[in-house]
Each structure stands twice: as structure tokens, then as C-alpha cells.
Amino acid sequence: MKRWILLLFCLCFLAGCWDRREINELAFVSSAAIDKDGDRWHVTVELFEPGGMQGEKSNSAKGRQGWLVEAAGESIFSAIRNLAKVVPRRVYWSHCQGIILGEEAAKEGLAEFLDFCVRDQEVRSSVLLFVSHGKAKKLVIETVGSIDDTLGLQLAGLANIAKLASSNLVTTVRDFSVDLATDGVSPMLCGLKLVPTKTLPGSFSSKDGDVKAASGVKVQLEGQALFRQTKMVGWLPENQVRGILWILNPPTGAIINVKVPGTQQRVSLELVKVRSNLQLKANGGERRLVIGVEGEISLGGQASSRNLNLAASARSLQRQCEAVIRNEIQQAIETAMKLQVDPFGFGHFIHTKDPKYWHRVRTNWPEKLPPISYAIEMKLVSSGLKTGGPALERRLDK
């Protein structure tokens, strides 16, 4: 018994509190921007500002919170260390929501950055990565507030909701490094762009009850940065991103606009359910990649007075929808081929299905991409909560 007590005491005093740091002695990084200027790395971090967030949160938004700090260094790690010259607290990365990489830095190569992220114990592998159009620093500095307090929280929110918008595929450090390590996949990152914002209720100050409109810029997800190994090679433009999504992460909830059969009027269709699959068909030495997408669509909103539930119009809508999807995929593949990358992971798929064939083609992948055929099948299953045409039209008809 005595020995146990003695041991316990030794444990308390010999161990020391080497790792102890009070929570209020930390500066939590919310988001960070990393740029490269010639030889030097520039790190701009947005720190949560605990004191500044003490105010009441009655009105929806009070503008952006947080403290911006910048440091530079020869390597990324030394740049981050140099932050300590400015920040009076220990810069703490575990709660960092997103890291934005400058386009130039991305184009020069992210090997060092990624290695740092994976090696460092504080940076999480689940941290979101973005590539900015232009300098990343500008993005962090100039963005005005939204309903979230900091840019980091804003990014995390955008990443969560990106699936609904079916516009982008937001990737994390882990996704990126897994893609890098996998044979036959080119990594990609989500793009971020500054867009001017008008006096939307995202940013106003309500001191003295006087609602003043503040204009500024906000970030927006736009495009996907395509990488060959660790180097960025180009952008997949906004309107083609969905082409990748159809294969990698079929966007349930996506809206597809088509024409009402026989007219020039528009009808929007919502994807209720969607599934994709790849198949590799062999024919002697030849291979053929079959991209299959199947799903169910529902009528969203239409401008004509036609009853689109009828079998004939339904078939037409389905066919049009299939064509749109096919077109989007084709365009995305075209862009990727031009840049000589394979963000779809076709190579990886072929590797798992037919390793022998893969070893024949892998040296000049993705040039040797086999011919692709499509098997896209959409089915109109619902007309929403009502049938027939728009109510207004019907009244006018009378």
C-alpha cells in the first residue's frame, strides 16, 4: 500500500506538466491562407478572437470576427513558426477549419505543404483544402462577414452545403493525400473566388438601430483545381464541375433545366435519387469504359401549361435530362484530357478491375483512356405536390 502511494506521488511530481497549456493561452486558428512569393512562403492566419465574440448575438450577423496575422519564411514550417513573433499566444492548429492555397503556390507544387500537414500533430487530416483564384491572402483579408463569425466557420459551412448545391467537391488533406498515393487518380481541390457582394443582409452593422449597408466581397466556391501529382495544372470551370460529380459523388438534389417538349419554355427537374457505376468491358485486346448513371427525377418548376406527367412528355424530359448529364460528363472529361489528368479515378478503377491491362497503359495514362460509352437512365417519378400545368396558366386559359 505504502509503495503504491509513493509511486503515485512520484508520478505526480516526476511527470511534470510538460504538455499543459490553458485553453485561454491558445490562439485558435480558424482559417489560413498560404501563398508563395518566389522563394518565400507567406502564411496568413485568421485567429478566433475570444474577446471579440463576447458581444450579444441577437442580430443575425455582426460582421466578421477574428484577428488576421501574417508571417513569412523560407519554408512553410518556418513561416508558421514566425507567426509566434506576432501572436502573443501559442498558435493552435487543431481547430483550423480550412486552409486556402494560393493559385501560384499550388502551381509550383504542394509537396512540402502536404508533408507538413501530414507530419504535424496539430493540423488535422480533416482540414478542408481550397485553392483560390489569385492570391489566397487577398481572400482571407478582404472577405466580409457572413452569418458565421469567421471565414473558417464560413468555409466549413460551405463545405457542408456544397453537396446540396451540387456545385463542388470539397476535399480534405486526407482526401488529397490518399488521391496522391493512389495509382490512377489525379487529386483535385475545390476552388474559391472572391465575388463582390451588394448590400445583402449578410453584412450590416446595426449600431444605434441604424441599418447601414456595407458592401464588400465574399467568398464563393467556384471550379475545381486539377492537379498532376502535387502540381496544379489548371481549372475545371464552374459549369463542368458537375461532370466529375456524376461519377465521383452523384449529386442528389441537383437541378437540371430542360425544354418543355415542343416549346421553348423551360422546365427544371430535380434529381431525387441518383446512382452511378463504372464498368470495364473487354473485347479482345480492346477495352471499353461504360459510365452508367441512373436516377429518378421529379418535376421542379415549369413555365408552360402542359401537363408533363403524360407518358410522352415524360419520355422526352427523361431523354433530355440524360443528354444534359452525358454532355456534362463529356465536357469534363475533355477538359481533363486536355490537361492530361484523371480526377475521375478511371485509372484506379481499371487498375482494380483489370490490373494486367492497367500495367500496359499506365505509363501514358491518361492519354490511353479507352473509348467511353454511356448508359444513362433517368426516370420521372414525381410531379411534386401537384399535377398538371402551372395554376396561373390554367386560369388564363379560361
Next chain:
Amino acid sequence: MRKLRRKTGKKVQFRHDPAPEELLQTLNEVPLFSELEAVLEKIQEIFGQAADLVTRRLKVNSGQLALVYLDGMVNKTSVEKVLNEILLIRPQAEDAGLRLGTDLVRWLERGLAVGNVKVEESFGGVVRGILNGETALLADGEGEALLLETEEFEKRAVSEPQVEALVRGPREGFVENIGTNLTMIRRRLRHPSLRVEKLVLGDLTNTKVAVLYLEGVALEAVVEEVRRRIRQIKIDGVLESNYLEELIEDSPFSIFPQIGTTERPDRAVASLLEGRVLILTDGTPFVLYVPMIFTSLIHSPEDYYHRWHLVLGIRLLRTLGFFITLFLPSVYIALTTFHQELIPTPLAISLAMQREQVPYPAAVEAFLMQLIFEILVEAGLRLPRPLGQAISIVGALVIGEAAVQAGLVSAAMVIVISTTAIAAFLFPSYELSLSVRLLRFPMMLLSSVLGLFGIFYGLMLLLTHLVQLRSFGLPFMTPMAPFFARDQHDELFRAPWWAMRKRPKIIGSSDPMRQTSSISRKHLELEAEVEERKKEK
């Protein structure tokens, strides 16, 4: 003492001879004298001319008699009845021609209208009897005394238990009087197999102690072990059952109680039915039961009186309460000072914000608050009742509000400490909540030095200790470690009564079945029949 001796020049006698502890023992060997006056004188001398010792001398035809008793310990009516008999009825019989002579005592033994009469031949027996509230009837020239059962003294009425209060169930609690307590148990367990072994403990207090068990249900080995351990006790006084508890428990250094205490007769009888042994002590409403297991500390008698579905939730809540009380402050310290990455981001920011103004490390803050809370609890217990409100106001305002505003502690810490404090009183057993409240401090120390690692280190030590504990030979963590699938019906949840058909595995092994027939569900069959009739129509 040495100084004193030097001054007086001779050995100062500090020891009374014989020592009080041995006095009754010595007197046992002294037979009663035959002359009445000498006996009375000796008794007076033994009691040191005590003011409440009543000696009543009587003269009847055939000789000298005397009644000796302690004022306040006897029922006056009983004594008067005896007097009446001796003074009035006796002479009439003698006048009628009966000569009783030296057979006086024998005659009285047969002829007195008193519940119980004992014959004693030594001073020891007589003195003990008088101390127990009996009346000694002495006769000249006999060398024998009669001890008449006239015992009666003031006692508290049976009232509702204070510590083990519950919503549904009997409202009766044990009292300080062992006789009353025994009858409360007897009333609930009307069976001749209930064994009651009485003994006297404490050389000076001569406290009555009773060992109760159900013959054929309790393990003979356990009963024998209880007897053996109690027999070894040699102490001047036993004022509360905890004296016995600490003297006979298996691991005297453990912080956990290994002997159950209860002030509820229903719980006491339930333990008897499970095969446990009860130890009743005169002078306290707290009855001991052995062997005890850890889970009975989080079981309440109420669990058996409510619908069984509920009990699962309540017991889970208590288990959760155990962990909250033990670990919440330490986990809070560990998370805020070592593992900030484990806190969800918004909470981390909010915590950092609250701690902005606090000058002390989280560990110091926690210790401070915990200390203040323990002070409040202790003071609340000791304060005269009318002042209780003052304490709650001071507690709520000073600690809850002002401390946060003054920047001494963070609001989150107040929440943590108060949750912990309340959770500690979730257990039906006050002993357990005391142990856990105490254990919290080393846990907080460990976590403030080593973080989560320290907590797990502490948890491992605690578990190691718990599984090696024994209560009268029974592993303390039964039926979890060792694991008995059969006993799980009354562990974290309680099975409905119709499913709990067996006694606990080890202690109930001499007669494992509680219910020998399964409950018939005739009414269900009837319903089925009704349904069938309907179909036929």
C-alpha cells in the same frame, strides 16, 4: 507523568484496580453474600453510591427483602406491582399458614407476575441486570437474587428514514432501540427460521448486538465468519454500528464501504431473503448487512417497488452519476489544459472566451470551486436549521454569480462543479457518495498533471482496487467481475419480479430458488379464447 513522580517521590497510581473494563468480569466470580445488608452495601459500593440507584428494603413475616433498581431504567408500574404482591398478597398467604422460610426466593420465582425472571448468584450478574433496567430482588440469608424484567426507558418513536427516503414503499425506519428494530424485522419475516443471536459488545457500554440470518438460506460459512470476527472485538464502547463495521471489514484501508448499512427494515429483510447476515446494534438506527457488493450501493429498495421498465433508466442514471461525480471535473481539466483538440470548435472558443478573465490555471480553479462546495455541504449539515436558507443564498449568489463576475472562476467551471456536486447525491447510498466525493480530488490531481492519461491511470488503479476487494469473502464486484450471467437480472436493470426466480449466485447458493412455480398467465389464454369465439360468429 515522570515529572509528577519526581515531585511526589512515589509512584502515582493511575490505574484503578481492577480496571473498569475488567470490573464486571471480576465481579462474576464474587458470589452473593447471604446477609442482605452486606450485599446491599457491596452493591452501593460498586455503583459508588450512585444517586439514581434505588434500594428499597422490605420486611415480611418470613424475613428481610430488598428491591434494587436504577431509577429511570425501569417501568414504575411493574415495580409497583411487584411491591404490591410482596407486601399485600404474600403476608396473606403466610397468615393462611404457609411457612416459606428459606424457600422464599424459589417461591417468589414462581409466584411473581413479571414477564421474565432470572436467578443470579454472583455480583456480576446482578450488577449487569440492574444496568439493563432489571430490578434485583434480594432476600436475607439466600445467597441468590432474582432479576425481574422491568426494563423500560424513553425511546424515539418509529419515524420515516432520513437518509434512505423514497417515494413508494414503507415509511418505517429503524430506531435506536434494538428491541424495536428486532420486532420490525420479525413482523416482516414471520418465520421460525429467522435466527437471532444476541451478544453484548463494549466492555463499558455493554451494548446489545444481534446477529440475524435465515437458517437454510444464509451460507453457514458467512454466518460463522461473522461470529468469529465479532467475537474478536474487545473495545470499551460501541456507540454506532460503524464501530463494528471498521472492526470487522475485510480491507480496513479501502475507501469503499464493504459492509452495507441501511435504516430501512424492508431493505434489511430483503438482504436476509437473499442470504445475507444482519448485524443490529443497540443505540443506532443503522443496521449492517454482509456480505455487500458494489452494485447494492447503487440499488435502492425503491427499485423493487416501481415498475421494472423505469428501474433500468434510473439505474443507468445512477451509474452515469457515478462516472460524472468521479470524472467530470478531471475530464474538464484534462480537456481544457491538455487536449483542446478534443473539444468541438465552437465550445472550445466559448470556453477560451470564458476563461479569458480567469487568472488561475483550470486545475487551481477546479480545486478552489470544489473546496468551496465541500465547505458549503459540510456547513449546511452542521448549521442550525433556521440558518439553512442563509447558506443556500450565499452559496447561490456568492459562488454562482459573484465568483464568475469577479473573474475568479469561469462560468463553465461553475456548471461542471455544480453538476458534479449534484450527481454525487444521486446514489441511494450516502457512504458511496462520500467515498466518491473524496476520490474526486486525487482524480483531479492526476488529470491536472497528466491529462487524460492520468485519468485512465487513476481509473485503472481504482478498478484494480475494486476487483480485489472482498466483503466477507465475496468479491466486491460480483456479479460483474467475476461475471455471473444469472445475476444480471438484478444488476444494471431489474427484471420483472416474475423473471427473478433465483437468489444471487454465491450468497444464495444454499437455497437458490426464490420462486418455485412460474406465474400462470391464465387471463391471456382467456383472451385468446374470446378472440376465437368472435371469429366463429
